[in-house]
Amino acid sequence: MxxxxxxxxxxxxxxxxxxxxxxxxxxxxxxxxxxxxxxxxxxxxxxxxxxxxxxxxxxxxxxxxxxxxxxxxxxxxxxxxxxxxxxxxxNSVGIFLAAGTILVGGTEEQKQRLLPDIANMRTLWAEGLTEPGSGSDLGSLQTRAVRDGDEWVITGEKAYTSWGPMSDVLYVAARTGSGDGASGAISIFVVDLRSPGVTLHPMRNYGGGVQSSTHLDGVRVPANALIGEEGKGWQYIMRAFYASGTVEPIYAMQEARLRDLVEHCKSIPGKLEDPHVRADLAELADMVQTQRLLAYEIIGDNAHGRQTPWGGGVQQVIAKEYEPLFAQVYDRVLGPTSQLRPASRYAPLGGKPEAWYRQSFANHAGGTSQLKRMVLATRGLGLPR
The missing domain is CATH 1.10.540.10 (Acyl-CoA dehydrogenase/oxidase, N-terminal domain)
Known part of the structure; x- marks a missing residue:
């Protein structure tokens, strides 16, 4: 095709x-x-x-x-x-997750107030979904928001807040209803990160970026910090993750890296004549094309108003599991020097592949591939949990 x-x-x-x-x-x-x-x-x-x-x-x-x-x-x-x-x-959190939520469920006042600041890069958003005890099971989050007059009081802890110290506001999912489930119990708030009671503890991850543990200790926000309707947060998040029609094009980045790898191989006499190298390059190209076709299937469905029960689950499983595999096959073509960092004059491709390998395992955002498989099983095939 x-x-x-x-x-x-x-x-x-x-x-x-x-x-x-x-x-x-x-x-x-x-x-x-x-x-x-x-x-x-x-x-x-x-x-x-x-x-x-x-x-x-x-x-x-x-x-x-x-x-x-x-x-x-x-x-x-x-x-x-x-x-x-x-x-x-x-500001990917603001452009996709926050804006998607605001467009789907926000009030007209919120759309007029919040979206232009995202569009003009005046407000940077960080994500407050994952919690230490929840992981990919977002429905079990424990952060709670309680109404107190014209304010909400939010208390809880979030994990893996990317770009927290550099951002202006936090997209917070908090429990506002009773019970342990997700539907009808979770709401979405925008929280100013300079508010009293917000504490960030930054830490470096394996890939080199900074993520934070975010503590919300009785943080008071105005009533209009609730995005959309109370108790609709789960639907908003699922809409953003599975039915927004946007697909992160990891494959485009991989394709560019593959072109660089092919040019590198051309510079080494006899490299491209090696059948093992040719097979590995073909495997990398196949990974790129598979992801592209799955991505455009989602986009085509979205453009024509077709929604599948599993949303973009298939593409996301493939993309998440291909990221580390792509890096491994890529480094196999380069050989042991792929482990060298830019400081070494022997490092191929400027030493970038060493970092690419580490970063390839940072594919948990939006849920692990195991979680996506569960979504496919329950929503796509109708299997019990």
Whole structure:
């Protein structure tokens, strides 16, 4: 099967590439999820604001909220080009999870107040979903929000808060209803990270990025900090994760890395004649194409109003399990020198593959592949939990 896109989509892709060539010098191409030291973060913020100035944040949002009203295909092309260029784009929590929730369930006042600040990169969002005792079982979260007059009082602990120290607000899922279930018991709040009672404890992860343990100790927020309706948080989150029509194009980044690997192999006499190397390169190409086809199946369904019970579960399982596999096969082609860091003059491809391998295991965001398989079993096949 071969994907073919309309002329206007190819013109749109060319426009994005022209922008990236002009605004993203090679030394500024990196992943801010793992390269987030102050100097790097400043570069990422500056670049992201240039993207915002083009009006390219929230491409599928309605125009009245700062979006462009473009199709899911146009949005995917945009994301593919950013990932392929290793563009240091930030605020993914705000652009996708928070904005998706606001668009689906937020009040008109919240849409007018919160979305333009995301579109213009004036407000950076961090995620407050996972908890120490919950992991991928989001429905068992224990953070609680209690109504007190015109305010909500939130108490609990969140784990793995990416970009917490650099963000302005926190997307918080908290229990507002009784019972231990998820539906009808969880609500979503926007919490100013400078509020009294918010404490962040940053820590470095295996990939090199910073994540935080976030403590919410009786944090008071105004009534309008509740996004949408009370008790609808579970539906909002599931809509954001499974039915938003946006697919993170890891495959575009992998394809760019594969091209670099092929060029590296060409520089070594006889490397491409090795049948084992050729088989590994073919396997990497197959991983890229499989993910692309699954991604466009989701986007096509979304564009034509078709929703499957399992949403994007199949694509997400494949993408999560391919990330470390891709890195392993990639390093097998390079050989033992793939373990060398940039400081070594013997490191291939500038020493980047060493970091890529470590970062490939940071694929738990949005739930592990085991959780996604459970979603497929229960929602897709109707099996009991």
């Amino acid at each position: 071969r994907l073919q896109q309309a002329d206007e989509h190819e013109a749109w892709r060319a426009e994005i590439r022209e922008f990236l060539e002009a605004e993203l010098p090679p030394e500024n191409a990196f992943n801010p999820e793992f390269d987030d030291e102050p100097d790097q973060w400043a570069i990422a913020v500056e670049f992201s604001k240039k993207v915002a100035a083009k009006g390219w944040i929230g491409l599928t949002w309605p125009k009245e909220y700062g979006g462009r009203g473009l199709s899911p295909v146009a949005n995917q092309i945009f994301l593919e080009e950013l990932y392929a260029a290793d563009a240091p784009m930030i």
